[in-house]
Amino acid sequence: MREIEASEITKTVSQLFQDACHYLPKDVIEAIKKAQQEEESPIGREVLESIIRNADISAKEQIPLCQDTGDAVVFLELGQEVHIVGGDLYSAVNEGVRHGYTQGYLRKSMVSRPFSARVNTKDNTPAVIYTDIIPGDKLRIIAKPKGGGSENMFRLAMLHPAKGRQGIIDFVVSSVDKAGSNPCPPTIVGVGIGGTVEKTIMLAKRALLRKVGEPNTDTETAELEREILGRINKLGIGPMGYGGRITALAVHIEIFPTHIASLPVAVNLECHSCRHKEATL
Secondary structure (H helix, E strand, C coil): CEEEEHHHHHHHHHHHHHHHHHCCCHHHHHHHHHHHHHCCCHHHHHHHHHHHHHHHHHHHHCCCCCCCCCEEEEEEEEECCEEEECCCHHHHHHHHHHHHHHHCCCCCCCEECCCCCCEECCCCCCCEEEEEEECCCCEEEEEEEECHHHHCCCEEEEECHHHHHHHHHHHHHHHHHHHCCCCCCCEEEEEEEEECHHHHHHHHHHHCCCCCCCCCCCHHHHHHHHHHHHHHCCCCCCHHHCCCCCCEEEEEEEEEEECCCCEEEEEEEECCCCCCEEEEC
16 A cells, blocks of 8 residues: 655645646647648638747746636546545645645636526635546546636537437537637547446546547547548638638547447537646656
């Protein structure tokens, strides 16, 4: 059994969220630069150049990539041989979010009582935490600030199984089309297929953590990703909705077996500011 201090978790979570909001991952920057070369619209190329310049300024001046520093989403992979000491795991994570968003001067966007008072919690807690128990004696922490504009464009469908592959393609492409400029394209399109309602939703969100443009290891799924991306980039929405051929940087699909009567499909869009950082303790 290996012990990990709760205070170390708090410190790590705080730094991860600040770094995620200040530094666009290398794979995202490379994908945007590639998109700039492929974009045929002059306005679209100019928008992509502004996005690249914005990322450079953010990193140099330590200011957020976007004013919306998002929900504090945290994915934990907790080794079954780990024992948290000096506090409990979720309290340590929330304290890290509180410290990171307050000391890092990140915008606090969480409100309590979502259907009535909507009073700001003033420290961006509580975090949205998902935990998997895995073999080993380590704790992997993934911090993902998820902006409201892209999250609002989430879509779920319980398709009839007879709709099959084509039904999935049509639903995903239609979801991106209806979202238009709202999720701040070019987007990364996370898609979950299979499982139950909640499982397919989580598949779609976790798909956004993959390296941008890295295909699914399953060849059939990877081909579906390529086909959907091709369809999306013929919509003409373009960077930030100004028109062009690059509406999405990538489509990432994750699948899971499902019931014989079901074909659940979830679409979770991520804006071009695809922010996430991770650390392993």
